[in-house]
Amino acid sequence: MSVQQDVGLPDVAVGVSDRDAATRPAAIVARGVRKEFVNIGKGTRGVTEVLRDFDLEIEQGEFLSLLGPSGCGKSTFLGILAGLESYSAGEILVDGAPVRGVSKNIGVVFQSYALFPWLSVRKNIEVGLKVRGVSSASRRETAERIIATVGLDGFENHLPHRLSGGMRQRVAIARSLAYDPDVLVLDEPFAALDAQTREFLQNELLRIWESGARKKTIVFVTHSIDEAIFLSDRVAVMTKRPGRVKSVIDVDLPRPRDDESRSSVEFGRVRAQVAQILKEEVEIGGH
Numbered sequence: 197m198s199v200q201q202d203v204g205l206p207d208v209a210v211g212v213s214d215r216d217a218a219t220r221p222a223a224i225v226a227r228g229v230r231k232e233f234v235n236i237g238k239g240t241r242g243v244t245e246v247l248r249d250f251d252l253e254i255e256q257g258e259f260l261s262l263l264g265p266s267g268c269g270k271s272t273f274l275g276i277l278a279g280l281e282s283y284s285a286g287e288i289l290v291d292g293a294p295v296r297g298v299s300k301n302i303g304v305v306f307q308s309y310a311l312f313p314w315l316s317v318r319k320n321i322e323v324g325l326k327v328r329g330v331s332s333a334s335r336r337e338t339a340e341r342i343i344a345t346v347g348l349d350g351f352e353n354h355l356p357h358r359l360s361g362g363m364r365q366r367v368a369i370a371r372s373l374a375y376d377p378d379v380l381v382l383d384e385p386f387a388a389l390d391a392q393t394r395e396f397l398q399n400e401l402l403r404i405w406e407s408g409a410r411k412k413t414i415v416f417v418t419h420s421i422d423e424a425i426f427l428s429d430r431v432a433v434m435t436k437r438p439g440r441v442k443s444v445i446d447v448d449l450p451r452p453r454d455d456e457s458r459s460s461v462e463f464g465r466v467r468a469q470v471a472q473i474l475k476e477e478v479e480i481g482g483h
Contacts (some may be wrong), residue, residue: 223379223413224254224277229286230438231272246272248438250286257411261424263470264434265477270417273439274381277415278304290379300328303372305382309364311356317367318343318352324375338374345404346370362393369401381415386423398426399454406452421474425449425466426458433473443473 229250235242246269254260262270275281279298288295311320322335346366356364386394418424424431425447433443447466449457
């Protein structure tokens with residue numbers, strides 16, 4: 197018997213939302229993805245299977261968060277989706293095309309900021325555009341627009357070491373937004389920040405995402421249940437390693453969201469459901 201049945205929660209299909217999947221076409225499709233790492237030690241050689249039978253569909257313009265036990269392969273999947281990691285079997289499509297290496301249509305934001313310390317805020321944001329051959333004038337125009345969008349006016353010429361952690365992360369997000377990718381993947385971007393800054397940037401990320409004329413598809417990895425619920429249209433919960441998608445849960449909180457959303461009945465309902473699923477996985481891992 198599943199955890200949902202044990203506690204009277206509704207059944208949730210694996211990899212499929214309760215909503216009509218035909219409402220929007222899928223931007224990202226993962227089918228049967230498997231990822232193995234080869235371990236080479238002194239006189240030994242082994243294989244660690246990180247992902248197995250990983251299936252997930254993400255709609256265009258959707259904000260989806262990935263949750264799961266530590267080591268379940270959340271960040272590995274993001275790396276594969278971004279073209280930074282290979283995979284051993286299965287298929288991943290973005291807008292119908294197979295993922296084969298790094299794509300200009302996918303922007304990546306890491307927890308570690310990954311900024312160039314010798315470049316100013318503006319120059320960091322322009323990096324991706326420069327690599328793509330965009331003219332200097334166009335780069336500057338785009339950077340100034342994005343700087344205003346993420347609330348960094350007045351800090352254009354600052355070096356990263358003069359910025360707070362939250363501001364550095366805004367620069368990292370701005371850099372990814374600058375070249376206008378269709379998909380944005382974020383790997384625990386707020387994990388290293390204090391609680392107050394983290395909540396502020398959650399609100400800022402939603403403001404930026406919702407203010408666009410065309411919402412980007414966002415895949416967001418986090419260890420925080422509350423963060424996942426507050427940000428997302430749906431939350432995909434993974435099993436312990438080798439990771440697969442166990443349940444995909446709709447978050448029926450109206451948008452735009454604010455701090456009152458965090459204390460709503462719907463927020464509590466989804467939180468209890470996700471917590472039960474994760475608890476089951478931890479208990480399985482302990483046996």
